[in-house]
Amino acid sequence: MRIKITLQTKQIPFIYRHRILSLIKEALKKSDQDYKSFLYENKIAKPFTFNLVPPINKEIREALIQIDSKFKIKDKVFYSEDGYFSLFISSNDYRFIISLFNGLKRLKTFDFSSYENMLVDGQRVIIQIKNVTMINEKPIKKDTVIFKTNSPILIEDKNDNPLLFSDKNFEEELNTITNKILSSPHIKGKGLEKPLKFETINMNKQVVKHTLKSFREQTGKPVMYLTGNVGIFKLSGDPRDLEILYKIGIGNRTGQGFGMVEVLE
Numbered sequence: 001m002r003i004k005i006t007l008q009t010k011q012i013p014f015i016y017r018h019r020i021l022s023l024i025k026e027a028l029k030k031s032d033q034d035y036k037s038f039l040y041e042n043k044i045a046k047p048f049t050f051n052l053v054p055p056i057n058k059e060i061r062e063a064l065i066q067i068d069s070k071f072k073i074k075d076k077v078f079y080s081e082d083g084y085f086s087l088f089i090s091s092n093d094y095r096f097i098i099s100l101f102n103g104l105k106r107l108k109t110f111d112f113s114s115y116e117n118m119l120v121d122g123q124r125v126i127i128q129i130k131n132v133t134m135i136n137e138k139p140i141k142k143d144t145v146i147f148k149t150n151s152p153i154l155i156e157d158k159n160d161n162p163l164l165f166s167d168k169n170f171e172e173e174l175n176t177i178t179n180k181i182l183s184s185p186h187i188k189g190k191g192l193e194k195p196l197k198f199e200t201i202n203m204n205k206q207v208v209k210h211t212l213k214s215f216r217e218q219t220g221k222p223v224m225y226l227t228g229n230v231g232i233f234k235l236s237g238d239p240r241d242l243e244i245l246y247k248i249g250i251g252n253r254t255g256q257g258f259g260m261v262e263v264l265e
Helices: 017-031 033-040 094-106 170-182 213-219 239-248
Strands: 002-008 011-013 048-053 059-066 072-079 084-091 109-111 126-135 144-149 197-210 224-236 261-263
Touching (some): 002 094, 017 048, 094 126
Antiparallel strands (some): 011 072
């Protein structure tokens, strides 16, 4: 299940994922507080992923981003006079999607900037929620699918070292991570039906700036740098597992807006 939210605002910083996560939490709180508590008061794999798409006529500008009361950095901002951004959210969990859909419908605006947080050149960013629609997904019935990344796929080994598609243990770690996620009772309840096989078609490395309150408190740094994999690839496995991955995302930190994919064929 996948939804598209049309957001109206003239600018959104490149460092947006933690605030989109706050939007999701706020929508769930309005619609289904018990489910929101289940997802975020427990350290569990999140059954969703998301991706933000700026307008075609966007400009990229540099601005002073006040992340919070302690940290300010110069960074890039998507800017558009028309100001219509598209947020796509995908999940295999019916309760998540329906709760999110209903909660977003009740929200008229969202404060991307909160108090001293995420100010752009000293100004608050307010987002208008203009439209929320369900969109069709492509059914997966084959054991091999060609995917395109909508947001970078993060794969990390047991020591939290990032892995690239070209690393020899990439496929092994992909299987380890996926098996653990699928074993979660609220996602599938058991691991992979059979191992995944990953084949590169046209992949590249992408480094993404990301921030979380817990990271800033623990490290004293404003942002983390995450090394991701973007592009087109072939993934083979059991169709039931491929279907779930299509809906919840692939790899680490999917609930923070990474690993969203689209079916090409």
